[in-house]
Amino acid sequence: xxxxxxxxxxxxxxxxxxxxxxxxxxxxxxxxxxxxxxxxxxxxxxxxxxxxxxxxxxxxxxxxxxxxxxxxxxxxxxxxxxxxxxxxxxxxxxxxxxxxxxxxxxxxxxxxxxxxxxxxxxxxxxxxxxxxxxxxxxxxxxxxxxxxxxxxxxxxxxxxxxxxxxxxxxxxxxxxxxxxxxxxxxxxxxxxxxxxxxxxxxxxxxxxxxxxxxxxxxxxxxxxxxxxxxxxxxxxxxxxxxxxxxxxxxxxxxxxxxxxxxxxx
Amino acid sequence: xxxxxxxxxxxxxxxxxxxxxxxxxxxxxxxxxxxxxxxxxxxxxxxxxxxxxxxxxxxxxxxxxxxxxxxxxxxxxxxxxxxxxxxxxxxxxxxxxxxxxxxxxxxxxxxxxxxxxxxxxxxxxxxxxxxxxxxxxxxxxxxxxxxxxxxxxxxxxxxxxxxxxxxxxxxxxxxxxxxxxxxxxxxxxxxxxxxxxxxxxxxxxxxxxxxxxxxxxxxxxxxxxxxxxxxxxxxxxxxxxxxxxxxxxxxxxxxxxxxxxxxxxxxxxxxxxxxxxxxxxxxxxxxxxxxxxxxxxxxxxxxxxxxxxxxxxxxxxxxxxxxxxxx
Numbered sequence: 001x002x003x004x005x006x007x008x009x010x011x012x013x014x015x016x017x018x019x020x021x022x023x024x025x026x027x028x029x030x031x032x033x034x035x036x037x038x039x040x041x042x043x044x045x046x047x048x049x050x051x052x053x054x055x056x057x058x059x060x061x062x063x064x065x066x067x068x069x070x071x072x073x074x075x076x077x078x079x080x081x082x083x084x085x086x087x088x089x090x091x092x093x094x095x096x097x098x099x100x101x102x103x104x105x106x107x108x109x110x111x112x113x114x115x116x117x118x119x120x121x122x123x124x125x126x127x128x129x130x131x132x133x134x135x136x137x138x139x140x141x142x143x144x145x146x147x148x149x150x151x152x153x154x155x156x157x158x159x160x161x162x163x164x165x166x167x168x169x170x171x172x173x174x175x176x177x178x179x180x181x182x183x184x185x186x187x188x189x190x191x192x193x194x195x196x197x198x199x200x201x202x203x204x205x206x207x208x209x210x211x212x213x214x215x216x217x218x219x220x221x222x223x224x225x226x227x228x229x230x231x232x233x234x235x236x237x238x239x240x241x242x243x244x245x246x247x248x249x250x251x252x253x254x255x256x257x258x259x260x261x262x263x264x265x
Numbered sequence: 266x267x268x269x270x271x272x273x274x275x276x277x278x279x280x281x282x283x284x285x286x287x288x289x290x291x292x293x294x295x296x297x298x299x300x301x302x303x304x305x306x307x308x309x310x311x312x313x314x315x316x317x318x319x320x321x322x323x324x325x326x327x328x329x330x331x332x333x334x335x336x337x338x339x340x341x342x343x344x345x346x347x348x349x350x351x352x353x354x355x356x357x358x359x360x361x362x363x364x365x366x367x368x369x370x371x372x373x374x375x376x377x378x379x380x381x382x383x384x385x386x387x388x389x390x391x392x393x394x395x396x397x398x399x400x401x402x403x404x405x406x407x408x409x410x411x412x413x414x415x416x417x418x419x420x421x422x423x424x425x426x427x428x429x430x431x432x433x434x435x436x437x438x439x440x441x442x443x444x445x446x447x448x449x450x451x452x453x454x455x456x457x458x459x460x461x462x463x464x465x466x467x468x469x470x471x472x473x474x475x476x477x478x479x480x481x482x483x484x485x486x487x488x489x490x491x492x493x494x495x496x497x498x499x500x501x502x503x504x505x506x507x508x509x510x511x512x513x514x515x516x517x518x519x520x521x522x523x524x525x526x527x528x529x530x531x532x533x534x535x536x537x538x539x540x541x542x543x544x545x546x547x548x549x550x551x552x553x554x555x556x557x558x559x560x561x562x563x564x565x566x567x568x569x570x571x572x573x574x575x576x577x578x579x580x581x582x583x584x585x586x587x588x589x590x591x592x
Contacts (some may be wrong), residue, residue, distance in 0.1 A: 048575060049584055107462070114468035125467070126451050205458060208451035209410050212587025219454065223412035226331045227574040228356075 027241070034238045036231035045224075046239045053212045054220035055236065057200035059243055061128060061216070062196035070189040072136075073143025074181070080144070082152040099139050103201030110134050111206050115194040126208030131216060134202040139195050143188035150184040151177075179262040186255035191249050197244045289400035291508045292322040293518055296343035298353075298416075299457065300477060301377065301501075304534040305359040308527055328588050329455055331415045337362060337506070344509040346520060347376065347501065349416045352564045354502045367504040376503040376522050377476075377536035380552065381423035383491040384463060384478045391469045396427040396493055400444040401471060403570060409469040410452035411461045411572060418572055419499050420472040421579060422558060425571070430554045441481040443582050463488070474499055475549070479535030495554040500539075511527035 035042050045051065080092050098106065110133060112118075115125035124130040133165065200218040207214040217240050224233035224260045297305065305325065312318035326333065326341070334353035337343045338360055346363065354374070357363040368374030385393050391404060399406055409417035424445055428438035451469050453459040456477060463471040464486045471488075473481075478490040493592055509515040521527055524570065528538035537549050544551075563569050571578045 044575065048585065050580075053587065111465060112463075125421075133516075204454050206460065208462070209413070209454060210449075210452055211410075211583045215452075219413070222454065223410060224574055226413045226415065227337075227572060229574045232574065 008265070023155050028125060028232050029112040030102075030237055030241075033231055034234035036234070040185060041231060042235045042238075045229070050211050050215070051220060052235050054215050054217045055240060055243070057128070057131075057215070058197055058217040058240065059247070060132055061135065062193050063247070065139060065196045066189040066193035067131055068136060069139050069143050069192045073140065073192075074185055077144045077151055081148060084220035095144050096141050098138050103138060103199070104205070106137055107202040110137065110202070115206070117250050125206050126210070126214060129215060130206045131203055131214060135196045135199060138199060138202050138236050139192035142192040143185060144148040146184045146188035146191070149183050150181050154180055179258065182258040183262070185257045186251050186258060190251040190255070193251070194244060194248060197240060266494065266517075269466045270300040287378075291320055291430070291511060291514065292324065293325075293344045293348060293509075293511070293515055293571050294324045294342055295345045295347065296326045296333050296337055297347035298349045298501075299327045300349070300474075300480075301347065301531075301534070301536070303480070304377075304531050304536065307530050307534075308522065311526065311530060312518055312521045314542055315521060318521065321518070324431070327426060329414075332550070334543060337457075337580045340510065343506050344511070345505055347503040347504065349501055350418065350564065351502050351558075352568060353415060356502050357472075357504075357506070360519065361505050362503045362536055364507055368502070368547075372523060372539045373500075373538050374391045374504060375500040377501045377531050378539055379474045379476045379499040379501075379535070379537055380555065381420050381499065382473055382475045382478055382496070382497045383493060384460075384473045384481070385491060386469065387487045387489055389491065392468050394491060394493070396424060396441070396495065399424075400448060402439060402448075404448050404470065405450045406445065406448045407451050407453070407459050407463045407471040408449050409456050410454060413454040414456055417459075417472075418498060418567075419474070421571060422567060423493075423495075423497035424472075426497055426556050427493065427554075430495040430556060430559070439574065439578055439582075443565070443585065446579075446582050446586055460486075463482060468524045475537070476535035492550060492552050494552055495556070496552050498555050498557045500557065501536075 034045075037045070046055075065175070078193045080088065080095075110130070111125055113120065114122050114130065114133065116123055126132060159172050159176055161251070162176050163169070167175065198217075200222065203216055204219055204222075204232060207216060207219065209215045209219050211220075217236060221236050221240075224236065283580060295305065301417075302325075309323050309325075313321060313488065325341075328336075328347040330353050334346070334348055334356050337346055346354065346357065351374075354363055354367065358365050359365065377442055383393055383399070385391070391398075392406065393399065408420055411417040411421050421442065425442055427436050429435070433441070447515045451459065451462050453462055456473065459471060460473065460477060460481060462468070464481070473490070474491070475490065478488065481488060482490075503519060505512060505515040505519060523539070525540075525543060528540060528543050532538055532543070532545065532548065538544055558564055561570075569577070572580075574580055
């Protein structure tokens with residue numbers, strides 16, 4: 001800590017001012033809007049059966065997507081860092097494309113590929129599986145991109161030493177590699193979760209938006225706005241944000257513990 | 266350093282301030298819902314060829330009707346607004362952007378008409394002819410979600426009204442809506458999305474507007490459409506705003522849209538002309554029973570009774586369906 005340059009008053013001022021303008025003020029406005037109809041109105045909006053169903057579906061699907069993404073993302077990062085194969089650079093560059101593709105185009109494409117006229121004869125459209133696939137697509141880069149640099153920075157000598165002492169490769173992975181990359185996996189998974197919770201464009205076509213079955217929170221909220229119930233929409237958003245915050249704090253805690261464990265070993 | 270930041274911030278604010286430009290002479294900013302976009306692509310050049318439209322420049326913005334109306338309500342500049350249904354204009358009247366007398370003209374503020382039809386697969390393999398057919402077991406219906414899509418509310422009122430027109434009671438007609446929604450496979454967020462879903466192979470019948478079905482056919486999408494014996498007359502409003510930079514030109518544009526020439530252009534894109542004398546019965550057959558939203562007292566009471574997101578009839582139906590299927 002000694003001698004490390006600190007932010008200083010000016011930098012802190014700019015950071016805080018920026019955060020206020022770009023994040024805090026809008027979030028505050030949403031919170032203020034949510035109680036336009038009083039606390040009773042807030043409660044009515046968020047306790048409606050359709051709202052609860054949409055919130056539940058969103059949180060559960062997003063958690064599943066974050067979990068699957070954690071595994072598949074780690075695997076992809078591993079292959080990209082440790083394996084050599086033709087076209088590796090190209091594939092590595094492709095990873096970020098789901099971010100660049102407009103989400104509504106992603107939704108259309110997935111519907112064409114995995115919908116009723118699927119050329120692969122896989123029809124998951126208008127089901128919860130379809131929602132998960134759309135979310136896996138748009139959140140793919142998070143875990144890959146957070147794990148990749150950590151894997152590259154790992155000192156190969158440690159693994160070699162472990163192997164020379166007789167550790168099997170699965171042991172090396174579990175004991176040496178995993179503890180070092182798990183904070184990165186968790187932070188990537190947290191980002192994926194947060195993105196999945198708020199996602200709209202890629203889901204709105206493939207989900208079919210059937211209330212109680214495939215209607216996610218963002219689409220439900222959109223419906224409230226279109227029905228001139230803006231305060232109801234804000235109320236449901238606030239609950240969604242609160243639940244997400246809770247889960248993100250939980251993931252953050254796991255991440256910090258994993259980082260501490262890695263330091264101690 | 267500090268000074269520079271202050272300057273940068275000031276510049277940012279200045280840019281933000283320029284965002285909502287106000288109107289100017291000899292230009293019309295048209296904010297409209299998305300379906301008539303292609304019609305306006307022909308109508309605007311035609312207007313510019315008339316003496317009144319000479320040299321008038323246009324800026325255009327298209328999007329979902331409710332979104333567009335809300336954008337204008339929050340400050341997007343518009344000289345002329347065109348929406349898919351009247352409540353989107355009423356919102357602007359409430360906030361003083363459109364004059365309360367906007368509909369005091371021979372066509373009551375409506376620029377185009379259409380009717381709710383059944384779009385079916387080519388050759389109509391499931392023989393869908395009547396509203397009753399839509400509620401039969403095994404028929405898959407595609408319909409946009411009436412809470413996200415203002416336009417989908419026309420479909421619901423057509424379905425409800427068809428039952429009333431056949432002598433059913435309010436209760437029986439509501440029960441019919443329940444049976445119909447049981448068959449709804451997908452509730453897309455907009456009418457355009459549901460056309461996409463239907464074209465993608467889902468469902469047997471799509472509740473659509475006649476003009477959308479005609480446009481889809483013109484674009485080569487394989488479908489037929491059936492005009493049911495009882496249906497609703499869809500009426501699309503248009504209005505000049507009070508903020509119009511050049512009100513005379515904006516009004517001249519509206520007058521032009523009601524001319525025979527402009528109504529013919531609308532008709533070529535599938536819209537029914539608002540002047541009954543111009544409706545070609547071969548292109549636009551008259552259904553046996555055609556009713557308007559006035560049959561139910563107009564949009565104001567209909568919005569409360571049917572589409573209140575918490576207490577409306579449709580919200581109740583969605584809830585009942587959701588609970589009975591176990592969510």
